Amino acid sequence: MDKKWEIISSKYLLESKWINVRKDKVRMPKGVELDDFYILEYPDWINVIAITEEGDFVLERQYRHGTQTVEYEICAGVIEKGEEPIVAAQRELYEETGFGGGEWSLYCVTAPNPAAMTNRNYTFLAKGVKQISSQHLERTEDIDVIVVSREEVKQILKDGKMMQGIMQAPLWRMFYEEEGR
């Protein structure tokens, strides 16, 4: 790939469980050098479009400190080291909502931000889930679970109440693929 940038040197400005911030000095194919290109190293993520046997969608509502807003979301989380994406997806749905079972498939893969973030997000489609437990939240999690109709999901998206791009993308894609002409 002749467009690839050469990394001349790298320095970590921050290393933590959730994110590493890396400063790269790079050389582009045409010879231009940049001293400070910042890369955010994240683990890969999953999210889950969880649909009940009745055809309703399992959503969450929680406060998000980046935008300082309460957001509607689909279930989402981090893939632990060595964990298969589908295992992470089933674990997160169980922990965050208490829902499980059903037929699972990988629906699509997105990247939160190819320009500066290293990670991928795997969206799983879980059809026919049901409540099998209560939530098992971590002490830092405060998540409301709501089950809404397909049309309500579309309205939430149109109303700007689910802002996250990597959640919107697979939902609109599914609505297009299942309902497009």
Add this chain to the structure above:
Amino acid sequence: MDKKWEIISSKYLLESKWINVRKDKVRMPKGVELDDFYILEYPDWINVIAITEEGDFVLERQYRHGTQTVEYEICAGVIEKGEEPIVAAQRELYEETGFGGGEWSLYCVTAPNPAAMTNRNYTFLAKGVKQISSQHLERTEDIDVIVVSREEVKQILKDGKMMQGIMQAPLWRMFYEEEGR
């Protein structure tokens, strides 16, 4: 909003033109405290679904150093301080592709990552654009412009060649809204 987190203290780990990294010590409504919640402060962004008078889509291809892949993209960029989003969108389309003109409207707003990023992305729909100039790239930009059909855009998305979530979301939404039953 009773779910809002209280910021006990903040410290900047990095301040640059493109991104600030902030470490917040926070207290959640139920009393849990977290010493190190990292927030990425970005300026707001725009992207543009640019469609020619013939109904074709103006796309870009460029290397992205986060994922180290060459990505298909729609035109995207940063809103400069004090700039109106639509002005930024028209400026970026002109600079990156040389296309302009047509009818412009704000199509939707997404958030790249409400959990950790502060910014919004404004997607504009530009219908009936045409080539009015050559590109005006910065020295760090190396962007190929390609004009493809609507069906080719869908295939690029399905093939995973346009990974960015905030680009996929408005495209699938538009395909759904214009072609849904």
